[in-house]
Amino acid sequence: MKKFINSPETVVPDYLNGLVAAHPEILTLQANPRVLLRKGVGQHRKVGLVAGGGSGCEPLHTGFVGPGMLDAACPGEIFTSPVPDQIISATRAVNVGAGVVHIVKNFSGEVMNFGIAQEILAFENIHPITVLINDDCSIPDDDESAGRRGLGATVFVEKIAGASAHRGDSIDTVVRIARRANDRARTFSIGLNSCIPPARGKPIYTMGEDEMDIGIGISGSPGRERVPMRPARDIAEMLLQKVLGDLKPADGSQILTLISGLGGTPESELYILYGEVHQRLRAAGYDPAYALVGNYVTSLEQMGAALTVLELDDELAALWREPVHTSNLRWGM
């Protein structure tokens, strides 16, 4: 295993130390329990935004803490949900009397641990409201499964809800806007290989030389089907059919697109996919007005990509454009 780490046990704290050292103007690290806080959190009355999840998916969520986005992130161990202690501590830190929102990806461990934290916080009369992210349309939307996973829409919800909280909206408004952003977003992902978790030291699974794995999640979970590798244009077409077929955006609507790499795919390939997606969105009569292309929701060094599409309305578009300052999403400040 060739990784720039000191030991598998210290990957998460060593990463966080480096992140805070590089961005001291926006970040503060609390060591125990491990919580990454927006610098100056608690100084101004606003709705607090907390997210968390397994490490290894960077920049999610730690790369999105800062003015105009998250107030706190709770990084779990690699591919492991944060524990309730982290969530409780983060929630207390960002609770300044305007309410707290928990942005929770729909994974059973995450849902459970945020739930336990909320039960304990209730004794302190802190009642965070959960916004559940479940944009993964590779999973049927029925009662037979644990439901759809939270993937790329998380970045959009964190940005849009972050802008809403930053401008001083009430918790009811922040929650309504965040849920609307999630409801209007869908994601579909493709993996080209497996990643190597540091504690395991070898790939989680193997794949054929000419296979791609469609409908994968994050954290190294395999997909729903293996199919032969195809040119970028065919992959873009397939990804769009999956997300648009499920979302069914209104004719002519403004679209916010994310092409996220999974960590090991070069940026040039992600832009090639985006070019194909953009052209098809236009041909279908949509307005692909805004796009993010790069590594935003990853699984360590996995090769692959995910398409997230969000059908904007005027309010969501305005909140998307608002200034933001985090380590991995920044404009206007």
Place this chain on the structure above:
Amino acid sequence: MKKFINSPETVVPDYLNGLVAAHPEILTLQANPRVLLRKGVGQHRKVGLVAGGGSGCEPLHTGFVGPGMLDAACPGEIFTSPVPDQIISATRAVNVGAGVVHIVKNFSGEVMNFGIAQEILAFENIHPITVLINDDCSIPDDDESAGRRGLGATVFVEKIAGASAHRGDSIDTVVRIARRANDRARTFSIGLNSCIPPARGKPIYTMGEDEMDIGIGISGSPGRERVPMRPARDIAEMLLQKVLGDLKPADGSQILTLISGLGGTPESELYILYGEVHQRLRAAGYDPAYALVGNYVTSLEQMGAALTVLELDDELAALWREPVHTSNLRWGM
């Protein structure tokens, strides 16, 4: 070969189409010869900044075109210098009477083709001034070689010279500042595997399971020595010894650091390296005031990292902080 491409022949134009589709507010693409231009170039009198190099090193240089940084980038084929026609066309486009600077990395093909372009432009009475980037301290600084290669310092010079040109400095000032930034920067790089150029379809070379390749360049060129893999702290120590031993910054000076991934290394590992570097810079009495951590100068999907250190002075630091708006470096606008 598993890549999100349509064909090896169309990687560069397909990438550029996607890039411009995602960032129409700052970029314009000229198809033939292939030049990426800052939108609105030529509308205001300022020193024009042109850079170029082989594709496959994205975001260098295409990701750094926009207000406050480059006016034009000339992307060659994968790992191949741009041809003189591209450089001539880009120079004409950005030449609005205040002079043009060519930022040229010290690779023989790049130096030659910028040189040929300049000879031809002289007939039109356009006389660009070359700023040569040669920060790679893995190569001896003597007369026995083609000289030191241009690596991570390119990003710093493009940003700092871009800010100087953007605020309206004369060409003499822009060139003086750009050369000072290059002179005060050093880079050392480590590769953990080889990349796969699309037209080749397989790795350029192979490496042992536990080896790292030290003193590599970009474009898939191998390093100067293979050594056993080490923990991140030892690698950070080695990288710092190489760059500080060569640069010898003044005691207590402000340092701008870049930890650039080569394309296939997860961001968390880059921040682990940065944490180790930051701590050692402080312990050595320096002020690690600013840092960039991420994929900034890459070789497709290669795993590895490079450390660039720049000894700031007040003017360089102020120009570094100035607003910039490109696809891959953005703040304040």
